[in-house]
Amino acid sequence: MVLFTKLLLAHLIGDFLLQPSRWVIHKEANKEKSRYLYLHVLLHFALIMLLVWDLQYWKIALVIATSHYVIDLAKLYVAPRFRLQSVPFFLDQVLHILVLYCCVYYGNLTEHTMALFQGLDWPLVTAIVFVSSPAAIIMGKLLEAMSDKIELDHKSLPNAGKYIGIIERLFVLMFIIMGRWEAIGLLIGAKSVFRFNDLKESNNRKLTEYILIGTLLSFGLAIITGIIYVNA
Incomplete structure (x- = not known):
């Protein structure tokens, strides 16, 4: 749970606190040609490694950073098709969090997910x-x-x-x-x-x-x- 919390914190910092509006606008205009898209992904990788502070998690950081690139790029192409921009925004966030969850509990993903549902009130x-x-x-x-x-x-x-x-x-x-x-x-x-x-x-x-x-x-x-x- 501590690892998931740290990864989630890194995601929140990278996606909200350290992503200026001009980056978002530049990405929307240039998509995969935007340098800020790659800078954004590298920032997420660096934040994960900084908060986790353990080199053995570099593979998880790499997987999360790569998935972040794929999800963000897909969102850049899909978002214009939606009348309400809140829809792709929330879909994007849910997918990112699902990736974090899968990376943390990949060893017993099914068992942990079942335990979560069984423990619900x-x-x-x-x-x-x-x-x-x-x-x-x-x-x-x-x-x-x-x-x-x-x-x-x-x-x-x-x-x-x-x-x-x-x-x-x-x-x-x-x-x-x-x-x-x-x-x-x-x-x-x-x-x-x-x-x-x-x-x-x-x-x-x-x-x-x-x-x-x-x-x-x-x-x-x-x-x-x-x-x-x-x-x-």
Whole structure:
């Protein structure tokens, strides 16, 4: 685990802290002809050797550096095909981390992976999944009759309310598991403060009631889920 942590730290430093924007732009424009692509790969190799501080791991460093070159080059060619650049970005990061994992546990990769899955807290995983999209869909069905009577605010970001609800339910679940019930009150208070000006300006009682019911439903579902998990 220590080795994986060091390799991950080297990756984070090399990919984020020590990669200027001009390198990224130059790579996107010149692809395999970009000198910064090769400098970036060499930097990763050097960071791995520096953090591991053991010459016997040079082969692992070489494999990771080579795979980094291949993955980054593939990303440079594939990324323009995606409308959302976040998709190739996250795919790129996942592939890099998978390579690190495979290099560290290559001797017992299958056994270690199986042990990870068997050691998962499956009730917690289920609770996390439930308070995300399933809870949002349930709320949508419960509020369906009311939503038809509310005028849509076209100034809002697409699906912003959905994502805000998912994030707040995840926070509530985390606070319940930690036993920090007072933090839930602070979260409700913070949300109320941010919503106050919008509701005051709209002067729409139906919208106020709709948001209040939605907020209570969202927190209620998360609280019930947390209580069930803690007492299971």
